[in-house]
Amino acid sequence: MKDWFKFVGLSFFSDKIAKQGVKRGYFTAILCFVVAFVILICGVIAADLLPFPAHYGAAGEFKEFLYNAFADGENAVDVLLENELAGTAEGRVIDTLSDEEAAAKYKINGYNLVIDTRPADAFDDFIPYCLANDGTGDRITYEEYLNLSDAAKRNFDFKVEYTPRELVLTPELTEKHEIFLSGLKSENAVAAEYTALKNKKGELSKEEYAKRAYTLYVKAYYPSMTAYERTGSAPLLRNYYYHNYSQKAGKAYFYLFSDTCTGCFNTDAGHTVQFYGFYGGMANGRLGGTQSAVDEFIKSAFYNTSNVSVYVYAMNFIRLVPFIVLMPVVIALLAYCILSLIKSNISKKYGGCFKIVASFLLFASLITALCTFVCGYFVSRNNLFILALVLFFVVTLVRTCVLIIMEKINLKKNPPKEEKEDEVFAEVQNDFMRG
Numbered sequence: 001m002k003d004w005f006k007f008v009g010l011s012f013f014s015d016k017i018a019k020q021g022v023k024r025g026y027f028t029a030i031l032c033f034v035v036a037f038v039i040l041i042c043g044v045i046a047a048d049l050l051p052f053p054a055h056y057g058a059a060g061e062f063k064e065f066l067y068n069a070f071a072d073g074e075n076a077v078d079v080l081l082e083n084e085l086a087g088t089a090e091g092r093v094i095d096t097l098s099d100e101e102a103a104a105k106y107k108i109n110g111y112n113l114v115i116d117t118r119p120a121d122a123f124d125d126f127i128p129y130c131l132a133n134d135g136t137g138d139r140i141t142y143e144e145y146l147n148l149s150d151a152a153k154r155n156f157d158f159k160v161e162y163t164p165r166e167l168v169l170t171p172e173l174t175e176k177h178e179i180f181l182s183g184l185k186s187e188n189a190v191a192a193e194y195t196a197l198k199n200k201k202g203e204l205s206k207e208e209y210a211k212r213a214y215t216l217y218v219k220a221y222y223p224s225m226t227a228y229e230r231t232g233s234a235p236l237l238r239n240y241y242y243h244n245y246s247q248k249a250g251k252a253y254f255y256l257f258s259d260t261c262t263g264c265f266n267t268d269a270g271h272t273v274q275f276y277g278f279y280g281g282m283a284n285g286r287l288g289g290t291q292s293a294v295d296e297f298i299k300s301a302f303y304n305t306s307n308v309s310v311y312v313y314a315m316n317f318i319r320l321v322p323f324i325v326l327m328p329v330v331i332a333l334l335a336y337c338i339l340s341l342i343k344s345n346i347s348k349k350y351g352g353c354f355k356i357v358a359s360f361l362l363f364a365s366l367i368t369a370l371c372t373f374v375c376g377y378f379v380s381r382n383n384l385f386i387l388a389l390v391l392f393f394v395v396t397l398v399r400t401c402v403l404i405i406m407e408k409i410n411l412k413k414n415p416p417k418e419e420k421e422d423e424v425f426a427e428v429q430n431d432f433m434r435g
Helices: 002-013 015-023 026-049 052-057 060-070 100-106 142-146 171-182 189-199 206-221 239-245 291-303 306-319 321-341 350-358 361-375 381-413 417-434
Strands: 079-082 085-088 112-116 127-132 139-141 156-161 253-257 260-266 272-278
Touching: 002 015, 002 026, 002 361, 015 350, 015 381, 026 306, 026 321, 026 350, 026 361, 026 381, 052 272, 052 291, 060 100, 060 112, 060 253, 060 260, 060 291, 100 112, 112 239, 127 142, 139 142, 142 156, 171 189, 171 206, 189 206, 272 291, 272 381, 306 321, 321 350, 321 381, 350 381, 361 381
Parallel strands: 112 253
Antiparallel strands: 079 085, 127 139, 127 156, 253 260, 260 272
C-alpha cells in the first residue's frame, strides 16, 4: 500500500516512479482520472465563485451607480424583500433604457438600471405579426396572415414583438379563450388538454385556471413559440427585457426582478464581470438603505447562485467526459509512437504508456485547478471552463514530453544491451574486412 501511495503521489515528479505504471493495473489509472475529474470541477467552481468579492470591491463606478439607486439621496428606490421576493411600492417600474426621465436620475457612469418586480410568471401583452421573407420588410398582422392562401402564407414568417405591458387576464378575456378552445376539433392535441383542464377547474383557483386556459389558447392559436420561450409557453413579461435589451444594455447594467437579479460591470482594471443573484435566505426588510447594505445584498445574492453554478459546471464536465477521457488517450498514443521510434524499452504495449500518462493526471489536475483559480481574478467567467480543459491537456502533454525527452537522453548515454552488441559486432566485422 505504501508503494501504491508513493506511485500515485510522486509519479508526476519522478520518471523512475512513473515507469512503474507499466506494472500497475488499470484500476489505478481509472482512479487517477476520476480524482482528477473531481479536482477540475472544484477548481473551476472556486475560480468562478471566490474572486467575486474582489471584482465587486474593485468596481468603483458600478458601486457608485448602485448606491445612487438604493442607498444615497432622494433618488433611492424603496425595494422591500418579503418571503424571498422583491417588491416596490405600487409596483413601480424603472427602466433607464426606454425612459429618459428615469435615465436622468439613475443612469450613472453609463450603467443602465431596470427594476421590475412584477410576478415572474406574468404574461406579456405581446404583438403577433408576420414578416415577409423576401427581403422587402413587409409586415402584416397575424389575423391578416390567417386570411391568406396557403401559397401566400409561405411568403411570411411568424414573429413576436414583446412589450413592457403585462397582460391582465380578465374574465372577459378568459371567456374568449374558452370559446376558442371549445371549438377545437377532437383530433387536435390541445383539445384533449383543454378537456382535462375543464375537469380540474374546481380544484384550481380562478387565477390559475385563467393562466392555464390562456397558455392552451396561445399553443393552439399561434405557431410554435419555442423561438421566443424556451418551454414554448405563452410569452412572459420577464423575457421582454431579454429579447429587447440583451444587446442594447451592453456590458453595463443591473436588472432587479421579483425573484432574481442580474448585472454586468467593469472593474477599475477593465475586467468585465457578469453575474446573477437570488434572494434565498435573505431577511425580510428594505433592500439597501446604506452603502454597506447594498454591498452585502449584491454579494449575498450572488452566492445564493452557488448551487446552480455547481450544477451547471458539473453537468458541463459530465457532458464532455468522452472528450476529457480522449485527452490522456491521445497523449498516451503519441508517447507510445515516439517511444517506439526511439526504441525505448519503457513499454512495448500501448496499455503501459496509457497507465504511465494516467499517473500524471492527479497532479496535472491540481496544477490546472490552481492556475484556473488564479485566472479567475482576471479572466471572464464564461472562459473559465474552456481554460481549465486546455490547461489540463497542456500540463499533461508537457509532463509526458518531459518523460520522452529524458528517455531519449538516457538512451544516448546508456544504449540498450542489444544495441551495444550490434556495435561490437559491426566493429569486429570492419576490422576483419580491413584485413
